[in-house]
Amino acid sequence: MPSERVDLGDAAPVTSLTRLDESALIDRLRRALGPSPDWLVVDIGDDAAVYEPARNRLEVITTDAVIDAVHVDRRFVPAAAIGHRAVAVNLSDLAAMGATPRLLTLSLALPDDFALDDFDALVAGALAVAGRHGARLVGGNLTRTPGPLVVDVTAIGHVHRRRILRRTGARAGDSIYVSGCPGDARAGLQALTDAGLIARDGWPLVTAQYLRPEPRIALGRALASSGVVTSAIDLSDGLADGLRRLTDAQGLGCLIEAERLPVSDEATRWWKKRGTLAAREMLDGGDDYELLFTVRPKAVRRLAAETKRLSDLPLTRIGSVTRDRGCWLIDAAGARTPIAGGFDHFSR
Amino acid sequence: MPSERVDLGDAAPVTSLTRLDESALIDRLRRALGPSPDWLVVDIGDDAAVYEPARNRLEVITTDAVIDAVHVDRRFVPAAAIGHRAVAVNLSDLAAMGATPRLLTLSLALPDDFALDDFDALVAGALAVAGRHGARLVGGNLTRTPGPLVVDVTAIGHVHRRRILRRTGARAGDSIYVSGCPGDARAGLQALTDAGLIARDGWPLVTAQYLRPEPRIALGRALASSGVVTSAIDLSDGLADGLRRLTDAQGLGCLIEAERLPVSDEATRWWKKRGTLAAREMLDGGDDYELLFTVRPKAVRRLAAETKRLSDLPLTRIGSVTRDRGCWLIDAAGARTPIAGGFDHFSR
Numbered sequence: 001m002p003s004e005r006v007d008l009g010d011a012a013p014v015t016s017l018t019r020l021d022e023s024a025l026i027d028r029l030r031r032a033l034g035p036s037p038d039w040l041v042v043d044i045g046d047d048a049a050v051y052e053p054a055r056n057r058l059e060v061i062t063t064d065a066v067i068d069a070v071h072v073d074r075r076f077v078p079a080a081a082i083g084h085r086a087v088a089v090n091l092s093d094l095a096a097m098g099a100t101p102r103l104l105t106l107s108l109a110l111p112d113d114f115a116l117d118d119f120d121a122l123v124a125g126a127l128a129v130a131g132r133h134g135a136r137l138v139g140g141n142l143t144r145t146p147g148p149l150v151v152d153v154t155a156i157g158h159v160h161r162r163r164i165l166r167r168t169g170a171r172a173g174d175s176i177y178v179s180g181c182p183g184d185a186r187a188g189l190q191a192l193t194d195a196g197l198i199a200r201d202g203w204p205l206v207t208a209q210y211l212r213p214e215p216r217i218a219l220g221r222a223l224a225s226s227g228v229v230t231s232a233i234d235l236s237d238g239l240a241d242g243l244r245r246l247t248d249a250q251g252l253g254c255l256i257e258a259e260r261l262p263v264s265d266e267a268t269r270w271w272k273k274r275g276t277l278a279a280r281e282m283l284d285g286g287d288d289y290e291l292l293f294t295v296r297p298k299a300v301r302r303l304a305a306e307t308k309r310l311s312d313l314p315l316t317r318i319g320s321v322t323r324d325r326g327c328w329l330i331d332a333a334g335a336r337t338p339i340a341g342g343f344d345h346f347s348r
Numbered sequence: 349m350p351s352e353r354v355d356l357g358d359a360a361p362v363t364s365l366t367r368l369d370e371s372a373l374i375d376r377l378r379r380a381l382g383p384s385p386d387w388l389v390v391d392i393g394d395d396a397a398v399y400e401p402a403r404n405r406l407e408v409i410t411t412d413a414v415i416d417a418v419h420v421d422r423r424f425v426p427a428a429a430i431g432h433r434a435v436a437v438n439l440s441d442l443a444a445m446g447a448t449p450r451l452l453t454l455s456l457a458l459p460d461d462f463a464l465d466d467f468d469a470l471v472a473g474a475l476a477v478a479g480r481h482g483a484r485l486v487g488g489n490l491t492r493t494p495g496p497l498v499v500d501v502t503a504i505g506h507v508h509r510r511r512i513l514r515r516t517g518a519r520a521g522d523s524i525y526v527s528g529c530p531g532d533a534r535a536g537l538q539a540l541t542d543a544g545l546i547a548r549d550g551w552p553l554v555t556a557q558y559l560r561p562e563p564r565i566a567l568g569r570a571l572a573s574s575g576v577v578t579s580a581i582d583l584s585d586g587l588a589d590g591l592r593r594l595t596d597a598q599g600l601g602c603l604i605e606a607e608r609l610p611v612s613d614e615a616t617r618w619w620k621k622r623g624t625l626a627a628r629e630m631l632d633g634g635d636d637y638e639l640l641f642t643v644r645p646k647a648v649r650r651l652a653a654e655t656k657r658l659s660d661l662p663l664t665r666i667g668s669v670t671r672d673r674g675c676w677l678i679d680a681a682g683a684r685t686p687i688a689g690g691f692d693h694f695s696r
Contacts, residue, residue: 048444052406058399065489071491093395094395097396139411141500143418147415148493152455168394
């Protein structure tokens with residue numbers, strides 16, 4: 001990112017991005033950022049940023065993009081929520097590793113019709129959620145594009161070598177837990193899509209879960225500290241997908257109790273209104289950023305002790321890992337149905 | 349990036365991206381990567397990658413995107429060259445800091461008409477230049493897009509705390525040097541644009557400089573070791589832009605001797621054919637990834653000693669830093685013209 005002294009006087013109102021150059025936009029970004037933390041040796045404004053790695057920790061890195069008309073829809077997702085989501089989906093990946101966020105980079109491809117107010121709102125949304133979880137923006141890239149808005153984020157955190165959460169450690173007999181109420185995001189997206197541009201008034205909890213999912217950083221760290229969690233993943237691609245990756249992909253299976261699935265009251269009402277089954281929608285739905293994890297048998301008390309500070313966030317035991325491959329949903333009457341589905345951006 | 353065991357059998361020819369899901373593409377990527385290096389504790393396939401930071405070094409991070417129809421044109425830039433450029437522009441930023449590359453992430457937004465062969469070629473082009481400079485791909489993201497191809501790369505390297513090259517250290521009296529022959533990329537791009545799809549036969553040196561610029565990693569490290577380089581920048585946005593950032597943006601100026609500008613023979617012939625001045629095109633042209641740097645007075649011998657291993661790469665003293673602000677070009681007769689121009693992706 002180039003350094004620049006262009007001063008974008010506040011007295012001169014500028015509302016169109018095409019009247020601004022990259023340097024002036026970077027200047028706006030910098031003003032939103034404030035002073036450099038101690039560990040940031042070279043901040044935004046040089047060819048690259050330079051920072052001290054966290055002491056006695058491993059670094060954790062992930063990258064994820066949010067694209068208009070693929071992952072979000074600018075017609076009903078406000079710019080601030082797009083910025084929020086782009087950062088949150090990356091922090092959620094760090095949470096799933098048990099990592100503590102530290103820094104991020106932001107690469108924006110902006111269409112010509114993207115207004116300056118939207119730029120400011122997108123940046124504010126991104127910085128707010130990053131700041132809440134201790135992540136500092138240290139670099140970025142701005143370019144125009146003839147295509148849709150693209151927000152690409154790379155996030156870096158750190159983790160103790162013996163506290164890494166992975167996808168690969170589940171064992172037969174482990175309990176399977178999920179945080180929060182997955183499926184809310186899918187209900188929220190559907191509510192926004194159905195009602196179009198003016199949807200933000202109704203269905204406040206599920207739409208918030210879609211528009212502004214909160215990455216489960218504190219939970220991920222608590223799970224990593226507990227020593228009883230054998231594997232973890234975030235639910236960006238849905239519960240069914242997460243279950244398969246933690247079990248089937250490891251040569252194991254799972255049995256999920258339909259009655260235990262933590263569908264929220266609002267999502268239950270929403271899917272009832274639409275005449276579909278909330279549990280099925282929960283399994284298939286993407287865009288949730290809850291954590292799915294497996295816990296050693298008989299470790300429930302230890303898990304509860306480690307996560308008691310997170311009292312607002314429900315953790316629900318939904319089933320267990322089986323030696324036989326295949327993921328099954330079992331209802332109250334004991335009937336089993338296979339868990340299929342899941343989420344692929346290429347087939348969306 | 350999700351883990352996946354889908355096996356894309358080589359026996360079943362697949363030529364269209366839409367028939368592949370993200371997991372199968374990631375599988376192809378992994379096969380191209382080979383085994384994990386020792387410092388990579390969790391490789392591609394989990395929610396995030398985990399790595400040991402380099403010992404006793406600071407980390408250096410940069411991000412940059414290449415977008416079809418903005419930074420490249422798929423009609424005459426082969427997919428392998430797009431992958432190469434996307435990595436090279438990031439490594440060039442690391443070079444300008446004096447850093448040693450270590451790892452990178454790759455975020456791809458792929459249009460529906462992007463063929464599988466192109467995917468493979470893009471990845472191969474990216475990995476080849478990364479590997480040549482010691483950078484390992486550790487993570488990424490793949491998504492489809494209704495818009496143009498977007499290749500977003502974040503690169504991380506490391507540098508000794510006392511050997512960071514910055515943009516801000518030039519002093520009046522310093523000599524100004526440039527590596528290679530900036531302007532070749534602009535000539536190459538023009539040659540490709542003029543001749544359209546079949547241009548790759550003619551003007552081999554300048555088109556190669558545009559299609560496959562080699563990041564000046566070894567030079568950057570040598571400059572950082574020398575202890576005589578006061579500031580440095582890479583020429584992604586052109587020589588005029590670089591000169592202003594190293595001097596005018598620091599409250600200084602420069603005097604550049606037109607006769608010393610290292611225009612290559614091929615670029616000279618090319619611009620002559622088009623009836624324009626090679627020196628002017630060199631100053632304005634972007635897309636070169638040479639290094640521009642300032643050197644303490646009377647340190648020429650030390651600089652030569654530190655860079656003698658790089659005998660293939662010419663380093664040319666083109667002028668000096670002045671106390672008075674403003675960047676000037678001076679010709680053999682002593683006439684001065686101001687150096688304006690430069691490159692802004694928003695006004696391109």
